[in-house]
Structure formats: C-alpha cells, structure tokens
Amino acid sequence: MKNSTKSRGRKPRQEAVPVDVIRRLSLYLRNLRNLREAGRGRVSSEEVAGPFNLSPAQFRKDLSWFGRFGKSGVGYEAEALSEEIMRIIGTDQSWNVAVVGVGEMGGALLKYPGFDQSNFNLAAAFDNNPAKIGRTINGVKIVDIADAPLTIKNCGIKVAILTVNRDAAQAAAELMVKCGVRAILNFAPCRLILPETICVSNMDVSCELETLVCRLRHRLLRKGMQ
Amino acid sequence: MKNSTKSRGRKPRQEAVPVDVIRRLSLYLRNLRNLREAGRGRVSSEEVAGPFNLSPAQFRKDLSWFGRFGKSGVGYEAEALSEEIMRIIGTDQSWNVAVVGVGEMGGALLKYPGFDQSNFNLAAAFDNNPAKIGRTINGVKIVDIADAPLTIKNCGIKVAILTVNRDAAQAAAELMVKCGVRAILNFAPCRLILPETICVSNMDVSCELETLVCRLRHRLLRKGMQ
DNA sequence: ATATGTGAATCCTTTCACAGCC
C-alpha cells in the first residue's frame, strides 16, 4: 500500500519556492504600479502588502526567497522594486501567447485591454472552425489549428491560453505540448493530463462560484489575499 | 507598533473550515459526476481524489470536517456522496446570479454553456450603456444598472459576477452590496474594498499568467490540485 | 527614529499509520 500511486508521496526536501509566494509577488507588483501612479517613490512593506490583507512580515519573507531589495530603516524604491519583481517573475521580457479556441471566452480575451500594458502579447489565435479562420480580432488573425506547429515555432510561443470547450480541451492541450508550448492557462472546466514538465493553471469559474456560495453559509477560514 | 493594522494579527483559534477544503470539495464533486457518467456506482477515495494529484487521506480528512459519508472497507456511493457534497457547498439549491457589466467578458459568461448543468442561474445582467440596455443575450435581458436594486430584490440575487472594467469595479461592487448582494466573483484586475461580511473571490488572468511563466524558470513547489 | 531581514516560535495543513468495520 505504500509508494502506490505515481509520485505523490515523495519527500523532496527541496528549496523550491512555494507557488503562493509568486502569486503574492504578482499582487505586490500590481500594487506597486498603483503606488507609483499615485506618485509614491519610496514605499514600506506595510504599504505594499497591506491592501491585500497580507502582513509586512509576509512581504519581506516572500522577497527574501530571492534576495535583499530594501534599505533598513528606510523602505523600498517603488520603481526599482517593481523591476526586480518583474525580473523574478520573468515579465521583464515580453512573452508571446497563443489563444486556443476563439469562442466567446477566447474572443473576449483577445479583446481584453488589460494585456496592452503588460508584457504578455497575444500573438496568435487558433480555431478549427472554417467560418472563423482568416478573420481578425483586435489585430490578431485566426489561424487554422492545423497550422499551429508552424505559427507557434515562428512566434516562439511558450504559453497558451486554452479556451476550447471541455470535450476538446485534452486533445488541444496535447497538440499545444507537441508544438512546444510549455505552459497552459486552462479555462475549460476539466483537468488536463499532461507531462509533469508542462505547467498548467486552471481558471475555474464553477469552482470559484461554488467556493463563494459555500462561504455564505459556513464562516470559512481564508488566509489573506482576500 | 503592535496591534497596528486592522484585524490581521488576531488569533481566533476557531474551528473554521479552511477555504481550500471547499475548493477541493468542488473538484471532488466534478470528478464524481464524471465517474457516475462513466457508470461507476461505488467509488474509493483514491478514485475521487487521485486525478487531481490529491491523496486519498486528504480526501477523507476534507470530508471529515462535515461528517462520515463512507462505509469502512467498501467506499462511497457516488450518487449519495455527490448529493452530500452539494448540500455542504450549498448547490443542492438553485442560486440566481447577476452579471454586472456586459462587455466582452460579461457577454461570454452569459453565453457560457457550463452553467446549464449547474445550479447557478444567470438571472440578470446589468450595464449602463444605453445601446446595450434592453437587448437580450442567451435569454437574459440587459437591465439598466440604475434599476439593479429592484431586479436584485425581485430575483433574490445574493451572488454577482463583476465584469466591468477596472475603473468601474469598486463603485459597481459597492452598488451591488447596497442592493443586498453578499458574494462577488470579481473579474476586474483590482482588489475590492468591501465590508468583511461580503465574500469576494478574484479571477485574475494577469496574476495567473505571471505565476505560470514564473514556474517556467524557477522550479516551483506546487501542492496538488495541479 | 524607523523599517528591513531573518532566526525562532507558533500555527496550520498534510501525511502517516492503524484501529475498526464491511
């Protein structure tokens, strides 16, 4: 009965950064942008973390995974810190991203203005519907998914957003992996079975809604981040 | 310096259910549906939790927050367990949900077929754009947000999905709260400042994308659920 | 005086392992 299933029971004792640390870095970064737009040059850990109901100590511990970025007794330079966090996350460079499946959700993402200010560049859109192939949405031409290998290679795409329906998700994901995609943001309401080397994150509306309404009846224990 | 900010440093020592438990229950529930559709009547904790890279022990501990639902040496009845979990979450009853802001994302959600099989019923859509008010999307009539109080009261809406743009999000959220909404699923890329009694969950595409690409460089420590 | 960075302590979550039951 022991060591039965896959690799779940391992004890790697590795010095790996917890993924929640990165998720918080991403929040800090957004807040830093706001603070800078509000004219703040120097900021404290309380100012950066407080709005998310996270403690200043948490902020400092999170950063300490990667180095020392503040001045004792003074605080942090908002701009320099932003750049450091972007370097840590990897968004100091630009990323070409593919949208796979131009249905309602895929179309909405292609038109989403939030990416304009980011270093994520929606560089390609794929679909298998002949009625959609060749059309252009917000400057992005919809390409036959059969031609995905070439496009992905040409654009150097490593990240895909999966917005196909549930039944098509697994096959589409496998195709992306075969084309060289290494990270997938999955909007389909199912789990993808992919090699462990591929990074997957799920945006699960049903799951979030269910969690929300459950919090309405039970008083649940959250942990910051709102 | 101590006891400085809000209520962050409390030690409530309460027997509150962690929100992650609920998030996993939601996943188990989905898998149970799949297992039932595949004809399985009786299932084991391994079968239910395994596909999410969660351990059988975790599944049993999660359930133990709420009671005892299995038979020793046998397993669980898939259908009965589904109903129990739905009762725990609260989706044994139907929920009317409002979509606030019928832009690209709001429209996509209104047309999203995933809600058909769920107990979430998109009962109302609000916008402030006269060109949209009065139109119908997927059977849902778009109502002037000025008339939200009446609609929300009539439909008994307690949950809203916020799909307005960032600058409008805080005001729209406050309006919803004033109308009696108690839970908000926020798609806008910002944090909402609301009374603690209101439940908020954020669907944050940028944050997830950043976390994903960060995982491409650093080998991060995830904890199941994929 | 003030705020960082970080070991130590605390708190929480997950896993282990086994008694109990089918």
Place this chain on the structure above:
DNA sequence: GGCTGTGAAAGGATTCACATAT
C-alpha cells in the same frame, strides 16, 4: 482482504521579535 475515519507525527507557512542598518 480492502477501505474508511482519525489521532499522532511530520512538514510547511506565517507571525514574532529583535538585531541590524540608515
């Protein structure tokens, strides 16, 4: 034999508190 339910143990994450730096 096989699987659940659950205390106990192990492992992680958060908070404390203070030495340190400006």
